[in-house]
Amino acid sequence: MAFNAETLAADDRFLAAILHCADQMLLIYRESPRIASIFAAQQRWLMAHAGFALHYGDPDDGRSGLYSGRFIDFAVRNDIASRNTAAAFMQEMLAYRFLRQVPGPDKRTRYLEPTETAEQHFTRWLLAHLMILDSLDGGERAGKVTADPSAMMAAIQPRIAKAIIGSERVRNPGPTFNLFNWANTGGLVMDYLISRLPEFPRAAERVAVGPLSLREIREQFMISNTHLKRLLTQAAAMESVGWTGPSRKGDFWLSRRFILEYWNYQAAKFAIIDAAAEAVLGPAVLDEPQARRVV
Numbered sequence: 315m316a317f318n319a320e321t322l323a324a325d326d327r328f329l330a331a332i333l334h335c336a337d338q339m340l341l342i343y344r345e346s347p348r349i350a351s352i353f354a355a356q357q358r359w360l361m362a363h364a365g366f367a368l369h370y371g372d373p374d375d376g377r378s379g380l381y382s383g384r385f386i387d388f389a390v391r392n393d394i395a396s397r398n399t400a401a402a403f404m405q406e407m408l409a410y411r412f413l414r415q416v417p418g419p420d421k422r423t424r425y426l427e428p429t430e431t432a433e434q435h436f437t438r439w440l441l442a443h444l445m446i447l448d449s450l451d452g453g454e455r456a457g458k459v460t461a462d463p464s465a466m467m468a469a470i471q472p473r474i475a476k477a478i479i480g481s482e483r484v485r486n487p488g489p490t491f492n493l494f495n496w497a498n499t500g501g502l503v504m505d506y507l508i509s510r511l512p513e514f515p516r517a518a519e520r521v522a523v524g525p526l527s528l529r530e531i532r533e534q535f536m537i538s539n540t541h542l543k544r545l546l547t548q549a550a551a552m553e554s555v556g557w558t559g560p561s562r563k564g565d566f567w568l569s570r571r572f573i574l575e576y577w578n579y580q581a582a583k584f585a586i587i588d589a590a591a592e593a594v595l596g597p598a599v600l601d602e603p604q605a606r607r608v609v
Contacts, residue, residue: 315597316588317447319483322581329514331446332580336509338442342435343502347536348410349435354502354535356495360394360479361385361403365413366436367475369427370468379418380426392479407432437463440470443587453598455591466594473590483582488575490554497545499537506531507555507568508576519570522558526566 322328343350352362365385371378382404389400404426407413412432418425428436437459444455459466478484486492494504510523532542549555554572558564592598 316592317450317585319578319581319585322584323578326514326516328577328581329511331450331584332577333509333511334446335442335580336505339505340502340509342438343535346435349412349431350502351499352412353439354499355497356485356492356501357395357399358403359501360485361389361400362436363471363475363478364388364392364394365404365407366428367472370472372472372476380413381418381423382426383423394479433464433467436471437467440467440474440587443584444591447584447588447591447598451599455588455595455598458595459591469594470590473593474587477586477590478583481582481586484579484586487579487582488571490549490552490569490572491575491579493548493552494545498541499535500545502535503531503537503542503545504576506535507566508573510566511568511573514573514577516570520556520567521570521573522565522567524565526557528562 322331339350339353342353352358365380368384368388369378369380382401385404386397386400389395390397394400395403404413408415408426412429413426414429416425416427441456441459441463444459447453448455448457459470491504494500507523510526511521512523514521528539528542528546531537532539546555549572554569556567558567588598
């Protein structure tokens with residue numbers, strides 16, 4: 315049986331999975347900033363999932379085919395983006411060669427498909443999450459997907475996309491998470507801040523993560539000084555982040571509320587991914603007591 319969000323969120327040992335996931339997202343960014351920019355803000359991440367799901371085929375009706383009109387209608391209908399934003403995203407993906415035109419059943423429609431580069435990076439995203447799930451219960455999800463990545467991605471990803479797009483817990487985890495994740499590059503800044511956590515004692519109202527270099531963040535994520543300071547100032551006004559000393563001196567800290575928003579978001583997301591994997595691959599492990607033991 316797949317993990318559920320409550321089981322993951324309640325277990326303190328899930329912190330190791332959260333930190334590893336944050337590190338993996340940062341690693342992808344350092345290797346390929348352009349492709350990782352798709353994961354750097356929630357709206358772009360949701361649009362990418364929507365595009366892949368339409369290409370592979372909705373798990374309910376099996377109808378596949380990605381083209382601009384269908385994608386834009388889907389984005390608007392599911393409150394992901396406006397028509398103009400969705401159309402601009404498609405053009406950007408074509409310009410970056412993450413999408414390409416292909417022949418389709420209707421010659422009047424310009425059908426599109428993800429390029430090998432886009433598919434490889436999305437498969438890597440999936441495998442990173444499956445490997446973390448495997449580390450929690452000794453399952454073999456990642457190995458099964460690696461055996462036939464294209465077919466497995468096509469079967470699993472639409473299920474993930476549908477559940478994520480329909481999940482309030484994933485799309486709206488809390489005000490501080492939303493502040494970062496709806497801003498350009500904000501999701502990567504948030505991953506970086508969380509990756510600095512040394513531990514997370516549940517009773518602590520604040521957790522110090524050591525000195526914070528704004529210059530290092532700006533250079534690493536190519537974010538403007540104005541944009542970064544605005545994000546941190548807004549988060550500080552919400553009492554979600556801050557410094558132990560005046561004038562942004564001393565150690566930087568994250569509030570318990572902010573950490574829990576991120577924690578609960580990850581738990582909900584991992585549960586969705588595990589449920590989709592189980593629907594396609596079958597149970598990860600057969601020994602139920604062992605399967606639910608987070609290590």
